Amino acid sequence: MPRSELLHRLAAETARRERAGLLRRLRVVEHGDGPWLETGGRRLLGFCSNDYLGLAQHPQVIAALKRAADDEGVGSTSAHLICGHRREHAMLEEALAEWTGREHALLFSTGYMANLGTLQALLQRGDTCVQDKLNHACLIDGAQLAGAELKRYPHADVAGASRQLQSRPDSAALLATDGVFSMDGDVAPLRELAAVCTREGATLMVDDAHGLGVLGDDGAGSIRAAGLGQREVPVLMATLGKALGCSGAFVAGSAALIDGLLQFARPYIYTTAMPPALAAAALAAVTAAREESWRREKLAALIARFRAGAAELGLALMPSPSAIQPLQLGDAQVALDTAQALEQRGFLVGAIRPPTVPKGQARLRITLSAAHEEADIDHLLQALNELRRMPGAG
C-alpha cells in the first residue's frame, strides 16, 4: 500500500466537508465601529462578537495600549522566563488575582494555550479528566495532550459527573467545566459540581471565558456569582479577549498552582510573552469592567428585552441568562440560510453548525453587548419575526 499523500488527503477531507454543506469560510471585516461592522462594502449590525461589555473600543483601553507602545515598543521580544516578562504583565497579573479573589495569576497568550498548558501541567498519564460534553474544544484537547483518561458526562448532569469520577476511584482526577457554555450560554451547576469534587477528592477547574466581566459582583465571573472561591474551585481560567475586549488569557489560583504552571506548562514556557502594550490595555479594561457597572446593568437589560421579545414571537431560545442567546434551528442548512437572510436585512449573526455543535443542533449564536442599544435589539427581533413569517420558514 502506498503511503497517503498528506496534502491530497487534506484536500479530500475539505471537499467532503464542502459536499456536506459544512465548509467554514473566512470573511474580511474592513472596519469595526462598536457593534457595527463594515464588510464586503456593506455596514452590518453585528450580533456575533464576544465584546460583551463594549470595551474593545473603550477610549481608556485604547489610550493605555498606545501609551505603553510608545514607551515599550510592540513586541515583548522574548518568552516570559527569559526577558519578556515586563512590568505591564506583572501589574495585570496582580490586578487579575485581586479581582478574582485568588493568591496569584499567570498570563497566557491565548485561552487555548492556557487550557492546554494547565491540563498538561496538572495531569499525567493514568489520571482521570472528567468533562462536560459541551466543554470548549481546548479543554478536551488539553486532556488528550496530557494523556489522561477523558471521561465526559451529559451536559450539566451532576449525577453523571459524579458517576464518571466514581468509575475510576483510585486515579487522581480533575473535573473541568466551562463556567458559561460558549455555544449555549447557560451557566454550569458550579455549586453542585464543587460538592461532588469535595466528596470524590477531585480538583475542580472552571473555564470562565464567557463569565468574567459579565457575571458576579464586580464582574468577577461565574464562580463568584455561585458564591464559591479558591477553596472550592482551585483552578480558574479566563480570557482577556471576550468581555475585556483585548486578547490573551490567565489562570488564577494558589501560589502552588501558579508556581507549578510556571515550571511545567509548556504553552507558557516555550512562547513569546504577549506584547506589554496589550497587557497595559487589558489592565485598563479590568479597571473599566469593575468600575463601570452600568455596562453590566445595560447588558442585563438588553438580554431581558431580547428574551421577552423572542418569547412573544414564540422563538426557540435556549435557557441562557448570559450575553450568549442562541436560537436553536436544528438543520445546518436552515441555520446558514437564516444567517444569510439576516445579512440581507443588515445583520451579522454567526451560524453555528456541526462539528462545533452536535448534529441536528445547528443554531444562530446571537450575542449581545453593552455597545448595543435597545433599538438594535428591537430591529433584530423585527427581522427574526419577518423571517419566521416567510413561506417555507420553520
Ligand SMILES: Cc1ncc(COP(=O)(O)O)c(C=O)c1O
Ligand atoms: C470557553 C472558551 N474557552 C477558551 C477559549 C479560547 O480562548 P482564546 O480565544 O483566548 O484562545 C474560548 C474561545 O475562544 C472559549 O469560548
